Amino acid sequence: MGAEARVDGLEQEASALAQRPNIHCVDQFIDAAPVRDLVASEDIRDDKGRVLWTQGQPVTAEIRERLLARRLAQPLESTLAFRDGLTALELADAARALLAECEPLARLIGRNAQQVLALFGRVRFAGAPGTMLCTLSVNDRPAMRYALATGMAAAALAAMQGKAENIMLDALQAGLMRDLGELYLDPTLKGDTRKLSFEQWRSTCVHPIVSAALLRDAGVYADQAILAIREHHERLDGTGFPGGLIEHRISPLGRLLLTADMLAGILISEGHAALRAQLALRLIPGQFPRDAMALASERLRVDMRQVRIEVDLPKLERIADDVLQGLQRARKEAALLESLSSLSDSERRLAARLRLQSVQFEMALHDSGAMTALGHQRSALAGDREIVSELYLVVREMSWRLPGLRRHVELSVREHARDPAYWSGLLNALRIDIDPAAVDAA
Known part of the structure; x- marks a missing residue:
């Protein structure tokens, strides 16, 4: 089995997730439902056309048993919506607060902060991705913090490279939504992936494909953002996943996003974050794009003599x-x-x-x-x-x-x-x- 067969297998796993409601994702919806008033945005029907949950009906724990045993006419996440959904203002306020409390991240964003924060007013929340991002914001504050940091880091790197504002927006959007597919994962597989067995780790590799599919199916997100989401765990030397792609096969925005994702994870953590991020960029040559490395390293520069x-x-x-x-x-x-x-x-x-x-x-x-x-x-x-x-x-x-x-x-x-x-x-x-x-x- 080669890399193409590997990706084909992951594609099949991702496709299977849409055929029946995923128990872990359903539980996430149930937990978030009372906080922001999650309801059916249309009648939820099985594949025979029978109505299982009516439009406007609030999501409660009862939906779990009613839906899990059925094949649905449409993926569940596309038929739910929050009455009190996320707003651009909320996200911008949360991003501003994160920059205020996290000096290493603020150092990376630097003079591009106002430009990046202004982009939040143009972020899309359409369809299932919007519902799932709102769910994430309610249920998993650390993951939402990481999403905000990745989005801002990606947009700032795009700005540093002199990219147009629409590319900065796509970078921000991709950073915010790159891990939505993790809502389908068993919660015991999340967190410190170093502790997972090979088989457990392998089952998590589907999440970039699922995240990209969610945005693609919504029909309103930029193609380059969708592709970058799929690529955000790749590495230029071919050691990433899900495709094991090498440098020339990774899209420009994907190269930027995979760098931002790594940097953000370190910069919002404790203990010499800026220094660790600098080291992570250069430790294994050939894993990250040189242009992004140089720009980020310049802003994160720390004098080791002072450490x-x-x-x-x-x-x-x-x-x-x-x-x-x-x-x-x-x-x-x-x-x-x-x-x-x-x-x-x-x-x-x-x-x-x-x-x-x-x-x-x-x-x-x-x-x-x-x-x-x-x-x-x-x-x-x-x-x-x-x-x-x-x-x-x-x-x-x-x-x-x-x-x-x-x-x-x-x-x-x-x-x-x-x-x-x-x-x-x-x-x-x-x-x-x-x-x-x-x-x-x-």
Whole structure:
């Protein structure tokens, strides 16, 4: 199975979501219904034409059992609307408040803040996407905060690149609505994806496709915004999802949005956010577009000499050394696979590509200057607070990146390898578990 078959499978999963009401999405609607008065915007009918819920009838818990067992004539989310729905003024006020409380995000938006805030007056709330964004605002304040941050970051990056205002608006719209498909996911799969099994993670990969389909079916959103939403978890080096697209196959707005999504997630979090965002952009070369990287890095610039992070140095050194040894083992395992005559030419090419991707991570540790410090006397390292701080930040970022690398490798093996058993050594080498709590406590 190749990448195209992977996407086809995800497309089928996304299509299946529309055939029957999704239990998780229905529960989200029920929870939000009394807060902002959610009602049926038209008669809700099954595929036989029978009316199950009449137009104007408020959504209550009763709708759950009545609808879940039926196939509907139309997707449920397209037949619901809030009487007290989100307004442009509300969103703009929430965005303004977020900038006031989140200095790192405000630094990125910078002098484009007023221009970006003014765009909220033109945001569309039409159809199912509008209903679902309102649902998100009621039920999941952290996710809504992230959506606002991503939308503003995307619009600001577009402005920094000198894009026209209509492209800035599409960037804002895409950032706000990129994760609406997550309303269909089991809530236990949300949050820290590092803790998910491969199968659990794989089931979450459908959400960009679902989000894009929701906007497409509404019929009023820009095509480039819809495409960017589908691409917002891709990476230019092909290690993203759902399509594993490489640089030239990702749209201009998609490249901008995937950068904004990553930056926003860091900038609204705690602990040296601007510095971590700078590091995340440059840590693995080739994942993010250079133009957006340069613009964002300029606004987020932090002088490492002014940074002081208190760490448990022996623990941090042990974690960093474990990471380096795991990546070195992965490189050797991939090189061994390249040399096996029993593998096909395409499999050996896959091994070469995966070896290079592992090397990129290994080089990221060395290029930071942090790993060089491990060869020093501990007393000398302890006296260099700049290097210690950088080592901490690199390891913390690796706690996010390494699970993604392993999943990418496992997905590639499942798609292309005739006998996955040959690849177990590589996959085991990449089982480098960094406990985020241990890193933060280091």
